[in-house]
Amino acid sequence: MHHILCGLAANPALPSELVDRLISQADDDLAEDLADDLACRADLSRAQALALAGRVEEGAVRLAYEGRLTAADVDPAVRPDVALALLDQAAGASHPEWARLIAADPDHERREKLAACPGLPPDVVDTLAADPDVRVVAELALWTTAQDLVARLAAHPHAEVRRAVAANEATPPAVLAALLTGDGLPAARQCLVCDREEIPFVHDPECSRPDCDLLAGASCDGSHESTVHNLREAAIRNPATPVEAVVAFADHPSMLLRWALATREDLPRQACARLAADAVPGIRADLAENPALDETLIRVLADDPDPAVRRALAHHPRVPLDVLVRLAATAKVAATLLPRVAAASPAEVEDLASSPNPAARVLVAHRRDLPPETRDRLAEDPDAKVVKALAPHPGLTEAQLRAIVERHGVRVLAKVATNPDATPALLDELTRREPPVQKAFREIARHRAAPASALLACLTDRQARPLAAGHPSLPPTVIAELLTDENWQVAEAAAANPSLPVAVMSDLAWRQ
Template sequence: MDHVLHGLAVNPSLPSGLVDRLIAGADDDLAEALACRSGLSRAQVRALAARFEGAAIRLAYEGSLTADDIDPAAQPCAALALLDEGTGRPEWARTLAADPRSEYREKLAACQDLPTDVVAALAGDPDVQVVAELALWTTAPEVAARLAAHPHADVRCSVAANEATPPGVLEALLTGAGLPPARSCRVCDREPHCATSGCELPPGALCDGSHESTLRTIQQMALRNPATPPAAAARFTGHPSVLVRQELAARTDLPHEVYARLAEDPVLRVREELADNSGIDEALMRSLADDPDDDVRHRLAHHPRLPLDILGRLTHAIRIRSTLLPRIASASPAEVDEMAASPNPVVRMLVAERRDLPDAVRDTLAGDADAKVVKSVAPHPGLSEDRLRAMVGRHGVPVIAKVATNPGATPALLEELAQHLPPVRKALRAIARHPAAPPAALLACLPDRQARPVAAGHPGLPPSVIIELVGDDDRQVAQEAAANPSLPPDAMADLVP
């Protein structure tokens, strides 16, 4: 029964009186589901928040809860959620900063706009994880700069990841110059206990007193940070760590010679990262198009500034699935016309993924002789029913599922597609979620195991069928039926204890 009540809890048609009854009998899980409803009254919000802290937290993040709705002493996690949203009270932060439970102080440290005295208290917290959380999330450059000299390397790692950290401090974290040596790290904190208590450290974690692993992580975080000066980052091009070079390959602000060197890196992951980099120039893209590894070339095909002639070359060298590539999405009208007329069917397939094609281009692609091109253009809005039927008549099963997703597909067409023999299972799932699907089409979807729960939630199903599905043996089907806005109010009332 719980799954049915969870379905009712999110049903937009559930009468307010039944919402009150659900709240009155709810457990923690059902209360959180109810907290997701839109249109809750102030009384309902307060009733949920007063009884269930999990629901109060969700309501806080949804913007439904106010500081007047909770007692921070009784519901500290809800108070933390409001502080995180910027709607809590400063005195709550002061109380929580002195709370003996470090998990609360750690959550508090991630909140913005905290009072200055609270920030100072958290910066001096005896728990390193609290300080590290503050170092990661503070927006005050002076706080980040001060914590960069913290004796624990984990705090410095958080500072290195924070974009509010001043560039000069990030450079110092990269090299260690100007900072006192760290005195401890998570490895030397935990390593003596690993043999007896189960090690939580990542594979390869090392500390011989120099905090090697964590210092390497500090470098990675600083190189990933866009606030780190490019000149400082570029000095790490020849670093022996693959992870460090991989971070460099992802930066978009380095000199061309750095990228050229990384393009010759023997490690695949580095070259893959480089192929994604929006900062590389055309010459380097042409070089990477000849990379011996298909994964590099596949990543390059998704580059937003890739010259179209290189993309054409790549379609012959690697398999590119039907998807809207960034470079296709930004193509000019003239480029769209050129690609739509390409003798290469893969190029036509890729441009057919756009959903803003001129009518003439769209209709030409809809009549293409290659099924994969037609499959790509089939969901395009504006295609007439006659044209959609012609696509199915010419290519059959390979295009039916995509035709079923077309927003302009008529109820009559959807019914025909749902009754196609043999059944096209992907089409049934698409029909089950199509807003225009008529009852006959939805009924045809119900025998399919994957389409059944989707169809159970469709408001176009006959009410008598929805009532029957609420009692289905499949819990997911029953829950979706209970959430169906076309479920009659009397049936809803019968289900609420």
């Protein structure tokens, strides 16, 4: 029954008095999901929000994040988690006493959450920076925007705090560079590994200790090597770290550090060239999408032996169109609209659409803003892949969509079903095509114009059934029958269907 109530709680047509009824039930072991759905209702009144907040802590936290509660509604001594949610949204910024209260909370997880909140009073920041639990200090180091504080925490004796400083984009560039090299900083004295284990120690990736939260492979021999490695990776990924401080890592023996470097968008050409020759395909693939690549290196990577690299290169925003067309033919990259095609000029669009190469026409057919004459010409393309890419384009007439189906059959059926202008009659016909196309049923079940007859057909497909159960065009009697479906997702979708009769909603709400 719980999933039925959750569906009802999300039903936009649920009468206000039944919302009140569900709120009155949100107090059992399954209250969290129900309260979450209720808290997200667009029509929830202030009185209902306060009633829900008074019954379920999780619901009150969600309501705070949804902006339904104010500082006046919360006593931080009684409901610190709700107060934290408001502080996180800066809604409690005018109540520094809240932050001071939570900074002294014995629960370290609350202090950690507080450390991530914006606009904390300076005295609270100082308190958190001196917290006895290093996890709290590390969280503060990760989120604070006070440059003097992150500069101070960069010299913290615990390596985990330094790692957090390295990931913080508010950290001054000179401090980030120092963290990478260690120059000018005292050596770290602790890490999470040597805090807990006798060194030397390497954490077994298959560790079975239920209370162990060390990362797989975490290690320390006195130099805190795994944390230092993680610190370097964080600093390399941090865009505030000066590029001259990271380029030397292009030849580093650590694959992970080279991989992090490949995503930097400010890399000089020499570093890009070294990474383009890296032995790890994943590094070359991430580099292939990097806007820092120049045309020469783009053309080099276009001949990469690994198809994943070539597929990634197709997503580069400045890949030359001639290279992109070649990639489309060899690396299966034309399943979506690519950035370079999305940015193509009208002349380039016409060149692609008029190309004798079907791979070029497929690329441009994914655009949804084609000139009508170009769209109509591609709708008559002899290549099924081109037409499949074009089929969801708005503006196609029912006659054009029917012609597409007649010419290309099952290859285009699912895509035609996604067209926003597909008519109820066409969608109904698509469900009766032989052989049936299962993906088409799912698309039809999502379509706003799907008629009842088509939706009934969709109910016969296992994957489309939950989608069809929530469609408002489904007959009310059928929706009511689906409430007892053996698949709980179908039953929940039916309960959330706005066409469910109010009498049935009432019966369900009062049945508990």
